[in-house]
Amino acid sequence: MASETVENYLKTIDNLARESVTGEAAVSGIATLLGVTKGSVSSMIRKLSAAGLAVAEPYGGVRLTPQGRKAASD
Numbered sequence: 723m724a725s726e727t728v729e730n731y732l733k734t735i736d737n738l739a740r741e742s743v744t745g746e747a748a749v750s751g752i753a754t755l756l757g758v759t760k761g762s763v764s765s766m767i768r769k770l771s772a773a774g775l776a777v778a779e780p781y782g783g784v785r786l787t788p789q790g791r792k793a794a795s796d
Contacts, residue, residue, distance in 0.1 A: 728775075730756060731766050732786065732794035735776060739785050746783025 734755050738747035752763045767784055770776035775790035786794060 728766075728770070729793070729796075731763075731770065732775065732790055735770075735784055736786055736791060736794040739783075742783070744783060746779075746785045748783055752784070 731752070734752055735747045738751050738755070739745055742748075749760050749763045749767070753760045756763070767776060767778045770790065771778055774787055775793060776784055776786050778784045
């Protein structure tokens with residue numbers, strides 16, 4: 723089971739991506755909703771990407787992998 727912090731990030735990314743026309747969550751939006759810095763979000767995105775839970779494009783948005791979406795809904 724993922725930590726509470728990881729779960730919060732996954733749920734936030736999932737919600738923002740569903741609301742976005744591009745299907746991706748913006749780093750700034752994640753930071754605002756979670757009350758953290760963009761640097762903290764970038765660091766977590768690297769961890770989520772390494773774990774196969776998210777995909778991020780350089781200078782772009784973030785989206786969850788199928789595994790990440792499943793973890794967000796658990």
